[in-house]
Amino acid sequence: MTDRTPLWQAIAATLRAEIETGHYRPGTRIPSEAALAARFGVNRHTVRHALADLAEAGLTHARRGAGVFVLARPTDYPLGRRVRFSQNLAAAGRSGTHRFTRLETRPCDAGEAEALALTQGDPVHLVEGLSLADDQPVALFRSVLPGRLEGFLEAARDRQSITAALAACGVADYTRASTRITAKLASATQGALLQLPQGAPILRSVAVNVDGGGRPVEYGRTWFAGDRVSLVVG
Amino acid sequence: MTDRTPLWQAIAATLRAEIETGHYRPGTRIPSEAALAARFGVNRHTVRHALADLAEAGLTHARRGAGVFVLARPTDYPLGRRVRFSQNLAAAGRSGTHRFTRLETRPCDAGEAEALALTQGDPVHLVEGLSLADDQPVALFRSVLPGRLEGFLEAARDRQSITAALAACGVADYTRASTRITAKLASATQGALLQLPQGAPILRSVAVNVDGGGRPVEYGRTWFAGDRVSLVVG
DNA sequence: GAGTATTTGTCCGTATGTATT
DNA sequence: TAATACATACGGACAAATACT
Numbered sequence: 127m128t129d130r131t132p133l134w135q136a137i138a139a140t141l142r143a144e145i146e147t148g149h150y151r152p153g154t155r156i157p158s159e160a161a162l163a164a165r166f167g168v169n170r171h172t173v174r175h176a177l178a179d180l181a182e183a184g185l186t187h188a189r190r191g192a193g194v195f196v197l198a199r200p201t202d203y204p205l206g207r208r209v210r211f212s213q214n215l216a217a218a219g220r221s222g223t224h225r226f227t228r229l230e231t232r233p234c235d236a237g238e239a240e241a242l243a244l245t246q247g248d249p250v251h252l253v254e255g256l257s258l259a260d261d262q263p264v265a266l267f268r269s270v271l272p273g274r275l276e277g278f279l280e281a282a283r284d285r286q287s288i289t290a291a292l293a294a295c296g297v298a299d300y301t302r303a304s305t306r307i308t309a310k311l312a313s314a315t316q317g318a319l320l321q322l323p324q325g326a327p328i329l330r331s332v333a334v335n336v337d338g339g340g341r342p343v344e345y346g347r348t349w350f351a352g353d354r355v356s357l358v359v360g
Numbered sequence: 361m362t363d364r365t366p367l368w369q370a371i372a373a374t375l376r377a378e379i380e381t382g383h384y385r386p387g388t389r390i391p392s393e394a395a396l397a398a399r400f401g402v403n404r405h406t407v408r409h410a411l412a413d414l415a416e417a418g419l420t421h422a423r424r425g426a427g428v429f430v431l432a433r434p435t436d437y438p439l440g441r442r443v444r445f446s447q448n449l450a451a452a453g454r455s456g457t458h459r460f461t462r463l464e465t466r467p468c469d470a471g472e473a474e475a476l477a478l479t480q481g482d483p484v485h486l487v488e489g490l491s492l493a494d495d496q497p498v499a500l501f502r503s504v505l506p507g508r509l510e511g512f513l514e515a516a517r518d519r520q521s522i523t524a525a526l527a528a529c530g531v532a533d534y535t536r537a538s539t540r541i542t543a544k545l546a547s548a549t550q551g552a553l554l555q556l557p558q559g560a561p562i563l564r565s566v567a568v569n570v571d572g573g574g575r576p577v578e579y580g581r582t583w584f585a586g587d588r589v590s591l592v593v594g
Numbered sequence: 595g596a597g598t599a600t601t602t603g604t605c606c607g608t609a610t611g612t613a614t615t
Numbered sequence: 616t617a618a619t620a621c622a623t624a625c626g627g628a629c630a631a632a633t634a635c636t
Contacts, residue, residue: 139470139480158601174602180629184470184542190602191633200542205593236373236411246373305593306436309543309561309586327543327561327586331589351633352543352561359539359593 127239134247136176137166141176145185145196152198156186159194167358183198184353200356201259203332205305226286228254229279238270241334247282255281256319258276263320264354288344297337300344310349320351327352367410373401375410379419379430389427390420404442431587438592458501459519462488472504475568475579485505487516490553492583497554498588503580522578531571534578539567541591544583554585561586 141156150156159177163170176192179187220350234242234250241252250270257265267286272276277289292300312326320328328349337346350357375390384390393411397404411428424430441486468476468484476484484504491499503522507511515525526534546560554562562583569578584591 127568134623142393142470160601171625171626174622184544187634189604190631191600193601193633200540202540232499235369236376246369302593306588307541307591307593309563309584311561325559327545329563339429351542355542357541359536359541 129157133166133168133173134179137162138169138176138179140166141180142183142185145180152195152196155193155195186284187353195354197353199355200225201264202358203350203355204358205302224255224257224286226253226255226282228252229274229283231279234270238345242270242272242342244272249279251275253279253288259354262354263351265348265350266319267346267348269344271344275343292343297343300335300337301338303334303340303342305331307331309352310348314350320349322351329355329357329358367402368406368413371396372410372413373399373409375414375463376419379414383389384430386430386454388487389429391425406542436592437584437589458489458491458520459518460487460489461520463517465507465513466502473486476504476506476526476576485512485516487513487522489507493588496588497585499582499584500550500553501582503578506576507579526577530579534569534571537568537570537574537576539565541565543586546583550583556585562592563589565591 141150141162145152145156149302156162157165159170159173162173162177166173170330177186177188181188181194185197185198186194187197230252231249232252234244236246238244238249238250239246244250250273253267253271254270255267255269256263271292275292275295275297278291279293281294282288283293285294308330310328310330312320312328316328317326319325320326322328329352331346331348331350333344333346333348334342335341335346375384375396378384379390390396393404396407396411396422399406411420411422415420415422415428417533419431420428421431424531453541464486465483466486467481472484473482475495477483484507487501487503487505489501490497491501505522505526509526509529509531512525512529515528516522519525519528523572542564544564546554546556546562549565550562551560556558556562563586565582565583565584567578567580568576569579569580
């Protein structure tokens with residue numbers, strides 16, 4: 127019985143298995159195209175065809191002059207009605223932390239006013255920061271909360287958690303009213319903060335969270351490193 | 361009472377309103393920075409600050425040497441447990457259609473086998489196509505379905521609908537088991553099909569749909585034009 | 595900083611088997 | 616059957632980015 131599966135598919139399957147069993151670990155380099163061609167006894171182009179398949183599936187990424195690297199499997203980031211950022215990464219088996227880079231109270235602009243059902247110029251609390259998974263930046267966030275929540279900023283600074291700070295302000299529970307997700311390209315500053323090249327793909331999510339009574343309590347925008355995160359729905 | 365809202369915010373709000381009321385239509389150019397500066401009686405840099413705000417919000421896009429253009433409002437694409445592609449765009453008040461570009465049955469590869477709980481080489485039906493909203497391409501999709509669904513391809517061709525074809529094969533209802541969303545850059549071919557430049561941001565969603573008994577019936581991958589679609593959760 | 599070797603990306607070509615017309 | 620198109624596989628050459636000395 128002749129084997130009719132193309133060579134490149136067989137090679138791709140072999141490499142895929144070796145990545146998934148951990149023989150080639152995330153972040154490490156796999157052998158060069160020339161080395162793989164020698165190992166499988168095929169032409170370099172045949173190896174390239176297989177590698178293209180892996181890259182298309184998001185398993186590897188080639189850097190010219192450097193080699194082909196195994197990508198970390200994107201951190202799953204569940205999106206549900208009752209999702210807390212800090213819990214997500216913990217659930218994914220990663221050490222998830224975040225750093226607040228800005229905490230202030232100021233008048234809101236038109237967009238923020240619309241999202242939070244306020245009128246322009248009303249005071250809002252602003253929290254900006256950076257989410258890290260295993261010490262690697264995965265997301266930038268900017269949360270805007272209505273100014274009626276007195277003492278929110280201090281609570282956020284002390285507890286280093288938006289959820290805990292909301293609880294301290296009497297908002298014990300809140301749910302995700304809606305989330306919009308679009309793809310953008312990283313700006314220079316976003317790229318610098320997320321340690322991505324400018325022009326790298328990022329996911330922008332815009333979410334409005336409401337309290338038990340349906341009143342908006344948080345207008346959050348988050349920019350995820352597109353290749354380090356996958357948002358999971360359902 | 362003195363007005364304490366910054367000039368640039370007032371200008372941004374004015375332009376935002378003019379875009380949203382349709383005074384400036386998607387795809388068209390808004391007046392030059394110099395013209396806007398003259399209109400509002402401010403320095404060009406103040407106008408630039410306002411325009412930067414609009415661009416950051418995804419309303420406009422500046423092209424050096426050409427001008428500032430109004431972007432089409434992204435089509436909202438709800439993601440729920442029981443979501444049908446064709447219904448989405450209709451619900452968004454747009455004329456949503458899709459064209460199938462490929463219909464065939466062939467042995468599955470390793471990744472498809474894992475997603476559908478099959479073994480590699482088992483026959484699967486493949487449906488590829490293009491989703492259009494108002495005659496503008498918004499998404500590419502590739503659905504893979506287990507080969508045990510006899511007559512699926514013919515049903516899909518006749519009815520031009522995956523949902524209807526599944527119903528014809530006895531799968532009356534199916535739900536979204538999980539969806540993963542990541543951001544990628546458009547490849548050359550994706551860009552050509554979606555009428556986007558290569559390197560434009562796209563959303564890749566990978567979904568597995570299951571029948572009532574929890575058996576996988578569809579492994580669908582969709583690539584959305586990142587700036588023409590926003591996925592809505594909740 | 596300069597120079598060299600390595601590695602991937604892209605192009606040229608050739609040949610063969612398979613499926614479609 | 617013949618012509619055509621397509622996928623697969625191999626070989627070579629050079630460019631571009633990177634790594635290393």
